[in-house]
Amino acid sequence: MAAAMASQGERAVLEEEFKWLLQEEVHAVLRQLQDILKEASHRFALPTSGSGRAVKQENFVLSTSGTDQVKGVMTLQGDALCQADVNLKMPRNNQLLHFAFREDKQWKLQQIQDARNHVNQAIYLLMNRDVNYQFKTGLEVLKLMDAVMLQLSRARNRLTTPATLTLPEIASSGLTNFKPAGGSVLHNPGAMFEFGSQRYEVSHVHKVECVVPWLNDALVFFTVSLQLCQQLKDKISVFSSYWNYRP
Template sequence: MHGVDRQSVFEASSMSAASQAERAVLEEEFNWLLKEEVHAVLKQLQDILKEAARRFSVATPGFEGQLKQENFILGSSTMDQVKGVLTMQGEALTQADINIKVAKSNQPLHFAFRDDKQWKLQQVQDARNHVTQALQLLSSRDESYHFKTGAEVNKLMDAVMLQLIRARNRLTTPATMTLPELASSGLMKMFNPALPGDLMLNLYINLSKLCLTVYQLHVLQPNTTKNFKPAGGSVLHNPGAMFELGSSKFEVSHVHTVECVVPWLNDTLVFFTISLQLCQQLKDKVGVVDPSHWA
């Protein structure tokens, strides 16, 4: 009996020695992670996000400080009701040339931006600001900084990820607008000649595409308003959507959307995905070797 006790004591002490050795190895790995690997990942993230930030402000070669102008042709091979060329410079549309064939006329209508007007793409501006904030968070912990806990690393990763998710969401989720909001937006006042009262336009980013939507309207007669049901906010309104503006009630009769891929926006979305994966991988590694998680 006494020998069995001795045996079990020996086994228990061996197990405890093994778990202590394992613990020591994990602790060493964790210290190395905090000292070396975290900074390597932060450097990688900074490099990727600097590339993303550079895409938002592509300079003209040979003209430092002057943003490159890019032309995007919007149209569709299957229908030619709406065609346009939009000139983009950073986060602003500086010129627009739009041809619209309306249902009741064979003659296309032609509109261009007024010379004194530019249209700021708020989505692009906001996304760029979030990238800048993510870079500021990363640069606040330079190579000389010593992380003391896994929680501290996770907190930084969460803050960076939040900015990246917000940046991505601004590009992937255009703002919802009601038709009266669209009718009274600054975009309606950008054109020469002025847009007629039965046409409305919206310009927005959806993922990596620059989109132009044209709404043709007709006025509802006072005696047809018993079924009047105003439409709520939406990115894209369908034919049949109704709204009230001033003393008139309108219905959307036709909707045309044309779009064009903006390659550098596509690049930035890829950079956001890679960066978010890197942040998550670092968090996962910290979770595995962090001593505070051990029983």
């Protein structure tokens, strides 16, 4: 009898704690997530329709690890690579070759636009309810967290593993004056392309990188937000495991 009363009392306490979690803590976490993701969205300095404001250009040094065969500078304007100057030292005779973007072309970095779209979708999911809305079940919160985490994971993946263009895609973009020969994939030794009247084969591959601070900031915001979502899911799961347990 005493054990049954203790069990009922314990259950009543847990029910009150769970009610507080749904009514108070969930909304506090949602507000925190909104603030963080709005900061992340602001890092994507992309022009908006009708704003009339030009996004400033930023210059970044290109570098390769362990070699000085490739050096250069690129200019990023929002989600567009608008200028690039690259010097390539030939491995056999140390001849220096210079390459640059065409002045009338820009290379739109679709992964930046996609990442921002995913962030904005996550913000929409967090704000798409009345301010006085009350969650009724833990499952409802779990579904929301899963949906938000999906968008954040997609945003992070678009920045950390961007797609690689093939030679035909680059040739058709109008950024360059060469055309591919065959369907070889870019960055693959043995790929063929034509420039002017000359035919060339890719013999070596060099990967150049640069650090874009505001994109790094966005990735940090994504990671923190994903951790907050997971922590809230874990708290919900603790209560769910209790309701499912029957001694």
